[in-house]
Every structure is written in structure tokens, then in C-alpha cells.
Amino acid sequence: GNALATNKYLLADAMLDVNSGKLIQQPLIEISEGKIVSIQTKPSSLPANTIDLSGHTLLPGLMDMHVHLTSDAKQHGYKRLSSSLPRVTLTGVKHAKQTLLAGFTTVRNVGAPGFADVALRDAINDGDIIGPRMFVAGRSIGVTGGHCDNNLLPYLYKAKAGGVADGPWAVREKVRENIKYGASVIxxxxxxxxxSKGTKVGVQQLTFEEMAALIDEAHMRGLTVAAHAHGTDGILTAIKAEVDSVEHVSFLNDEAIKLAKKKGTYFSMDIYVTEYILGEGEKAGILEESLAKxxxxxxKQRDNFRKAVNAGVNMVFGxxxxxYPHGDNPKQFSRMVEFGMTPLQAIQAATINPATLLKHTDTIGSIEVGKAADIVAVKGNPLKNISLLEEIKFVMKDGVVYKQDK
Ligand code: ARG
Structure with missing residues (x-):
């Protein structure tokens, strides 16, 4: 009938089922109104409207759980102070496109000034610009003078980041404000x-009481929570306070691994970025004290990544x-394999695991009937060569094709 005529089909050599880890041979995926409506294998005939991706393997759209689309990798430290909020928002438009075309159909934007991330998400959803599906945090919440504050200028300038709050009720209010202005994660x-200038990576910020209040408030409102934490005390306290994911997790110990496993906490360990910071950072304006940190x-973070993987902690790609430059996100996959994951684990960390963390397994994370048609393709078998993910040949989000390289 008429409905069928508008349906699209994708044909490929194989498709990765991220739940079983199996490669399904010769899939034909039917897409209607942005959703996957049927999956056949080894079809005897091809419908009109078939996109032929022979020679390719299909994967679910990739998901990055730790990005800052409004941040520019060429502008760090004091260089960043010269860009206005509208200017960084416009830069975010470019970064959203680069991210999508690199194969990331979903991102979690974990902190942006002035709700620039909310504006980006809404512009994408309204069809004004192209970019990934965005889960957005609005302003990152933290203590006065902490990593989530802006400490570059002297007292005279009274600079204070939008997410600064001290005390259990103050952090609750900040969560409420973030939700009011459009945040979908905290x-x-x-x-x-x-x-950040003048902060110590090993030292905890926010007390247990403050973290517990913040997380309780977010959970009560149905939002998941991510905690930036390098040092052991901060990692442990955030997990004890029921955080959903810990970011960075550099100075992990056995107790933190045990507790994370018990509570089902996710670790999002950014183990590629160190190469960019130490290689290009100085040119980009990163302060010497930050390079030293x-x-x-x-x-340490890479060693601990291996420990967490071996122990079976829930891991997501962040x-x-x-x-570092948007669009280079996939460079981390090969490092994740180098430091302990199988290629399948690395792919799961960027597909089904984030969907589980975000509590959205009903719509994203795998290629299954009923889910959004968020599908990417690589040329060859990514389970044999994880670096193929650095060259995504095809990108579909919500059934719309954004990239199709020969
Ligand atoms: N945004 C993080 C911070 O400033 C970056 C840490 C990057 N380093 C690393 N090895 N993962 O703390």
C-alpha cells in the first residue's frame, strides 16, 4: 500500500547484534517514520527504496556519554574567556554536525554555560540544524572555587560559574533550576x-550530605546523575550517594570497584584525551599547572581502566x-581495546550500555524492531578491526540519512 511505498530499507553484509555479540549476515532492515519496523535476513528479493550497503557492517548509532559541544579544543584556559555565550553556542552548531557525521547519533552533554546545550538540543529537535540526539546537563553543579566554577580571574571580577552552589538545599535548588530551563541529566x-585552575584532582568537592541531596533531588525528578571525579574519596562518596555514573575515575581503588559493582554504577573513563592534552594542550592555552596534573x-587512569574492565564494572564510552576536537571521538575505541576491552565490549560501551545508563533501552542502543532507526555502517568487520570505527561510512538518525560515503 501507500505506507509501504514510503518505507526505506537498508541492506548490508552484516549487522552487529550488540546484545548477543553476534554478526547477523545479510540483514534487510525496514524503516518507517524513523523507526525500525522489521528485520529480515538473506532476503530473496529487494524492495524499491533499498539503500544498498553491501560490503558494510551495520551497528547501532554510537553514543558518547561525555562531551561538551560548546567547547572548542583550540581554546583552553584564558583563551576561552574571550568567547561570548552566543559565540560558543554557534560553535556548538558546527560541533554537533561533526559529532553526528562521525557516527555518534546520541550524546550526553555534561555541562555547558547558560543553557547553550539546551538551545542546541532544541534546534536539532526542531530540525533547524543537524546533530545527535542530545541529553543535556545545563550548568555543571559544584562548590565555590571547585572544578565546576570558573577560577581564572581575580576577586575584582567576581566571576562565578552558573552551577556554583554550596549546601544541600542550595544544590537541590540548582538541580531544580537546571530542570526548569531544560536539563535532562544532572x-x-x-x-x-x-x-580547572587551582583545584586538586585528588581532593573531594561537595560533602556526602550535599551529594546525597543533589542526587536525591535529581532522581526524584526522574533524571540520572553524572559525577566528575578523579580522586578516590570523591569517587567513593559519589557512589555511596547513589550517583548513576562516575566520569574520569582516575584514582580508582579496589573498594570503589567493589562498590560500583554492587550498586551497578557506570564508569565513563576518557582514556584518549590525555594524548591530546599532553601533545597539543600547551598551544591550545592549557595552563602549565593543568599539564602537570x-x-x-x-x-594511572589507563591502568585503572584495565582493572575496572577486568573486574566487570559497567562501562560506558565517554x-x-x-x-579535544569534536569528530575525533572514535579515536578512543582503539585505546579502550589496547587497555583491556574486547572490540565487542568497546562497542557495547558506546551503544547498549549508555542506553541502559540513560534508561532509554526502549528507544536506542541496539538495532531492534520498535527502536529508533539510529544506524551507522563501517566497511568490514569492526570486531576484527576496531579502528574501522574511525571511518564511519554511513549515518542514519531517526530514519534520516546524514552521510553515505562510497
Ligand atoms: N575535564 C577533565 C578535567 O579537567 C579532563 C581530564 C582529562 N584527562 C584524562 N586523563 N582523562 O579534569
């Missing part, structure tokens, strides 16, 4: 960071793109 800083964090 991000807070549980320790100091590498790229990175020298203590990068290697790159911190924005610190």
Missing part, C-alpha cells in the same frame, strides 16, 4: 580537575570531546 563535580592522571 552533572556535578565531586573532585578537583585537570583543566595531566602527567599524574593519564597513565570521550570528553571539546577538550
Amino acid at each position: 552533572k556535578f563535580c565531586a573532585t578537583g580537575g585537570v583543566l 595531566e602527567r599524574t592522571v593519564g597513565k 570521550s570528553d570531546a571539546g577538550v
Whole structure:
């Protein structure tokens, strides 16, 4: 009938079932109104409207759980202070497109000034610009002078980031404000960071009482929570306070691994970005004190990544793109394999695991009937060569084709 005539079909050599880890040979996927409506294999005839991706393997659209689309990798430290909010929002338009074309059909944007991320998400959803499906945090929440504050200027300038809050009720109010202005996830800083001035990566920020209040408020409103944490105390306290994911997780110990496993906490470990920071960082304006911190964090984080993987902690792909160039997100896949994952685990970390973390397995994360038609393709077998993910040949989001390379 008429409905059928508008349906699209995708034919490929194989398709990865991220749940079973099996490659399904010769799939023919039928797409209607942005959704997957049927999957056949080895079809005897091809319908009109078939996109022929012979020679390719289909994967679910990739998901990056830690990006900052409004951040420019060429502008760090004091260089960043010269860009206005509208300017960084416009840069975000370019970054959203680069991210989508690199194969990432979903991202979690874990912190942006002035709700620029909400504007980006809404512009994408309205069809004004192209980009990934976005889960957005609005302003990252944290203590005065902490990693989520802006500490570059002296007292005279009274600079204060939008997410700064001290005390249990203050952080609850910040969560409520973020939700009011469009946030769909919550991000807070549980320790100091590498790229913030005057903070210590090993030192906890926010007390247990504050974290518990913040997380309780977010959960009550139906949002999941991500905690930035490098140091052990911050990691442990955030997990005890029921956080959904810990970001970076550099100075992990056995107790944190045990607790994360018990509670089902996800780790999002950005193990590629250290190469960019130490290689290009100085040119990009990263402060010397931050470079020094990175020298203590990068290697440790990679060793601990291996420990977490071996212990069976829930892992998601989180790159911190924005610190390094958007579109280069997939470079992390080969590092994840180098430091302990199988190629399948690395792909699951960027597909079904994030969907589970975000509680959206009904719509995204795998190629299944009823889910959104978020599908990418690589040329060859990604389970044999994970670097193929650095060259995504085809991108479909919600049934719309955004990229089709020969
Ligand atoms: N945004 C993070 C911070 O400033 C980046 C950490 C990057 N380093 C790393 N080895 N993952 O703390």
C-alpha cells in the first residue's frame, strides 16, 4: 500500500547484534517514520527504496556519554574567556554536525554555560540544524572555587560559574533550576580537575550530605546523575550517594570497584584525551599547572581502566570531546581495546550500555524492531578491526540519512 511505498530499507553484509555479540549476515532492515519496523535476513528479493550497503557492517548509532559541544579544543584556559555565550553556542552548531557525521547519533552533554546545550538540543529537535540526539546537563553543579566554577580571574571580577552552589538545599535548588530551563541529566563535580585552575584532582568537592541531596533531588525528578571525579574519596562518596555514573575515575581503588559493582554504577573513563592534552594542550592555552596534573592522571587512569574492565564494572564510552576536537571521538575505541576491552565490549560501551545508563533501552542502543532507526555502517568487520570505527561510512538518525560515503 501507500505506507509501504514510503518505507526505506537498508541492506548490508552484516549487522552487529550488540546484545548477543553476534554478526547477523545479510540483514534487510525496514524503516518507517524513523523507526525500525522489521528485520529480515538473506532476503530473496529487494524492495524499491533499498539503500544498498553491501560490503558494510551495520551497528547501532554510537553514543558518547561525555562531551561538551560548546567547547572548542583550540581554546583552553584564558583563551576561552574571550568567547561570548552566543559565540560558543554557534560553535556548538558546527560541533554537533561533526559529532553526528562521525557516527555518534546520541550524546550526553555534561555541562555547558547558560543553557547553550539546551538551545542546541532544541534546534536539532526542531530540525533547524543537524546533530545527535542530545541529553543535556545545563550548568555543571559544584562548590565555590571547585572544578565546576570558573577560577581564572581575580576577586575584582567576581566571576562565578552558573552551577556554583554550596549546601544541600542550595544544590537541590540548582538541580531544580537546571530542570526548569531544560536539563535532562544532572552533572556535578565531586573532585578537583585537570583543566580547572587551582583545584586538586585528588581532593573531594561537595560533602556526602550535599551529594546525597543533589542526587536525591535529581532522581526524584526522574533524571540520572553524572559525577566528575578523579580522586578516590570523591569517587567513593559519589557512589555511596547513589550517583548513576562516575566520569574520569582516575584514582580508582579496589573498594570503589567493589562498590560500583554492587550498586551497578557506570564508569565513563576518557582514556584518549590525555594524548591530546599532553601533545597539543600547551598551544591550545592549557595552563602549565593543568599539564602537570595531566602527567599524574593519564597513565594511572589507563591502568585503572584495565582493572575496572577486568573486574566487570559497567562501562560506558565517554570521550570528553571539546577538550579535544569534536569528530575525533572514535579515536578512543582503539585505546579502550589496547587497555583491556574486547572490540565487542568497546562497542557495547558506546551503544547498549549508555542506553541502559540513560534508561532509554526502549528507544536506542541496539538495532531492534520498535527502536529508533539510529544506524551507522563501517566497511568490514569492526570486531576484527576496531579502528574501522574511525571511518564511519554511513549515518542514519531517526530514519534520516546524514552521510553515505562510497
Ligand atoms: N575535564 C577533565 C578535567 O579537567 C579532563 C581530564 C582529562 N584527562 C584524562 N586523563 N582523562 O579534569
